[in-house]
Every structure is written in structure tokens, then in C-alpha cells.
Amino acid sequence: MIVTIESKARPCPGVDRAIAMAEDALRHGETVYSIGELIHNTREIDRLQKLGLIQVEYDAIKESAGNIKKFEGSDLLVRAHGERQPVIDEARGCGLNPIDATCQIVKHSQEMVEQHMRDGWRIIIVGQKEHPEVMGLLDRTNGNGSVISKSDDAEKQEFEERSLLLAQSTVDPELFSQARRVLSKKLSNLKIIDTTCRFLRTRQKDIEAFSLKQDVVLIVGGKHSSNCRLLHETARKFNICSYHIESPEDIDWSWFDGKKNVGITGGASTPRWQMEEVKAYLENRSKDKNPEGLKNRKGGLFLWWTKRKSPKMK
Numbered sequence: 001m002i003v004t005i006e007s008k009a010r011p012c013p014g015v016d017r018a019i020a021m022a023e024d025a026l027r028h029g030e031t032v033y034s035i036g037e038l039i040h041n042t043r044e045i046d047r048l049q050k051l052g053l054i055q056v057e058y059d060a061i062k063e064s065a066g067n068i069k070k071f072e073g074s075d076l077l078v079r080a081h082g083e084r085q086p087v088i089d090e091a092r093g094c095g096l097n098p099i100d101a102t103c104q105i106v107k108h109s110q111e112m113v114e115q116h117m118r119d120g121w122r123i124i125i126v127g128q129k130e131h132p133e134v135m136g137l138l139d140r141t142n143g144n145g146s147v148i149s150k151s152d153d154a155e156k157q158e159f160e161e162r163s164l165l166l167a168q169s170t171v172d173p174e175l176f177s178q179a180r181r182v183l184s185k186k187l188s189n190l191k192i193i194d195t196t197c198r199f200l201r202t203r204q205k206d207i208e209a210f211s212l213k214q215d216v217v218l219i220v221g222g223k224h225s226s227n228c229r230l231l232h233e234t235a236r237k238f239n240i241c242s243y244h245i246e247s248p249e250d251i252d253w254s255w256f257d258g259k260k261n262v263g264i265t266g267g268a269s270t271p272r273w274q275m276e277e278v279k280a281y282l283e284n285r286s287k288d289k290n291p292e293g294l295k296n297r298k299g300g301l302f303l304w305w306t307k308r309k310s311p312k313m314k
């Protein structure tokens with residue numbers, strides 16, 4: 001088995017920055033909180049929690065509103081995909097000091113929404129309603145925003161003529177293009193800003209090329225990561241033997257029967273150590289099952305030879 005990690009696989013700049021900011025604050029001995037998952041990778045969050053990061057739910061902040069003593073002097077790391085402004089205000093009211101790890105691309109979308117709201121535009125966002133980034137953008141529309149989550153939403157929903165169309169950074173670019181096509185015909189005064197993340201668009205192309213060269217593709221990353229799901233869908237279009245795993249425990253050894261080249265890659269929130277871990281696991285396990293020199297994983301050649309040379313059972 002030849003195991004290769006895709007050379008271009010790495011966390012995106014926004015996730016890299018959020019992790020670095022968390023590590024930096026923790027290194028300085030601060031008490032650091034995050035509301036919900038800082039990034040969509042449970043195992044990396046576990047690692048940060050072992051360093052001291054504390055994950056709280058928004059309800060805990062809300063219940064403590066005005067109770068400065070509970071959180072006073074601690075930091076609140078605002079996640080890479082942004083946060084709603086009232087949440088940040090309430091956190092301040094609890095004595096938390098927000099550290100803004102919002103990715104610059106998401107920040108740009110937030111600014112575009114705020115600016116266009118001031119100028120009287122309506123806002124249409126292509127993305128998932130429950131995604132923190134979309135919730136943060138919607139919150140800035142003061143109730144004058146709509147969300148397109150499915151392919152037929154653009155056709156079915158009613159929109160104001162003077163609208164700004166933008167996207168959740170991690171949304172499927174195909175869904176955004178489709179909404180753009182439909183709404184361009186439907187609305188007379190539509191302004192479009194493509195806020196899908198360029199890093200992710202490039203990664204889609206990388207995955208296409210990488211998947212074609214492998215017999216099996218493993219996409220390592222959080223089960224809740226929409227980006228990993230999208231990469232998995234793309235990989236499967238080019239290589240049916242593509243699997244999304246979170247850790248080595250998810251591996252099914254039957255995936256590799258009769259296969260030689262195994263490619264490992266990861267999503268925007270997958271740190272390098274998780275891909276290295278899967279590589280080491282595959283290599284060690286395949287060595288255990290295949291002592292040096294026996295290339296056939298089922299022991300075919302070796303067994304065939306020993307069977308012929310073995311004395312017959314009586």
C-alpha cells in the first residue's frame with residue numbers, strides 16, 4: 001500500500017489564524033472561552049480544551065447577563081465564521097473580553113451587509129440558515145434578509161427588486177451560481193457579490209485532480225464540517241472509493257482490498273497532524289498484516305508457496 005498525503009492539503013487561513021489566536025491567549029495564561037465550536041473539528045477542539053479552552057453555550061452567557069463576577073477578566077474568542085453582534089454585546093456585559101478571530105472574508109461579508117443595509121438594500125444570502133456565519137449575517141439585516149438554502153428556493157421565494165445577493169463563504173459554489181442565474185432574470189435591480197471563499201474554490205479543483213490519481217481517497221475532518229462534506233461529494237464524482245473519516249477508528253479495512261494507492265486529504269479545518277496520524281496508522285497496520293517482502297495483503301503468494309511445499313495431512 002502506498003499512502004500519500006495531498007501536498008496542498010492544509011487548514012485555511014481563517015482557521016489557522018483562529019487556532020493561533022487561541023493558543024496565544026492560552027499560552028499567556030488567560031482563561032479563554034468560545035461560544036460553541038471554535039472551528040468545525042471536534043478533535044482539534046479537544047486538543048485546545050486540554051490546553052485550557054472552555055467551550056460554553058450561548059444560553060450560559062445569556063443567563064449570566066449582568067453577572068460580571070462569573071466571567072470577569074476572561075477572554076471570549078469569536079470564532080472564524082463570526083458571531084451575532086448581540087451575543088458579543090451580552091458577552092461584554094458578563095465581563096468577557098472579546099478577541100475577534102473572525103476570518104477576513106467573513107468580516108468583509110458582514111461589512112457589505114451593514115453598508116448595504118444603511119443604503120436601503122434588502123439582503124439575500126445563499127447558505128444554511130443554521131450556520132453561524134449565516135446567522136451572523138442575517139442578524140445584521142434587522143429582519144430584512146432572506147436565505148436560499150436549496151436549489152428551488154430562488155424560484156419559489158419572493159424577493160424585493162433592489163437586493164444584494166451574497167453567499168456563506170463555505171457554500172457549494174454551484175448553489176450560488178444557480179441562485180445568481182435565477183435571480184438575475186427575476187429581479188430588475190440585483191447586485192451580486194461573490195463571497196464564496198477562494199481558498200475553498202481552489203481546494204475543490206485540487207481534490208478533483210488528486211482523487212483521479214488514487215485508488216482510495218480518505219477525506220479527514222470533522223463530521224459537522226460542511227466543507228469536508230462538499231470535498232467528499234467532489235471526490236466521489238471522480239473516485240467512487242472516497243470516504244470521509246474523522247479519525248483512524250472510522251476506517252474499514254475492506255476499503256483497501258485489491259487497492260494500491262491510498263490518498264489522504266483534509267478540509268479547511270483539518271490540521272496536518274490528523275492527516276499524518278491516519279497515514280501512520282495505515283502504514284503501521286499494513287506492515288503488521290504484511291511482514292516485509294509479502295506484498296499481497298491476503299498473503300496470496302506466500303500461502304500458495306507454503307501450501308505446495310507442505311507435506312500432505314494424513
Ligand code: SF4
Pocket residue numbers: 012013014015080081103104105106169170197198199200268
Ligand atoms: S473557509 Fe475561507 S472564509 Fe471560512 S474561515 Fe477559512 S479562509 Fe475564512
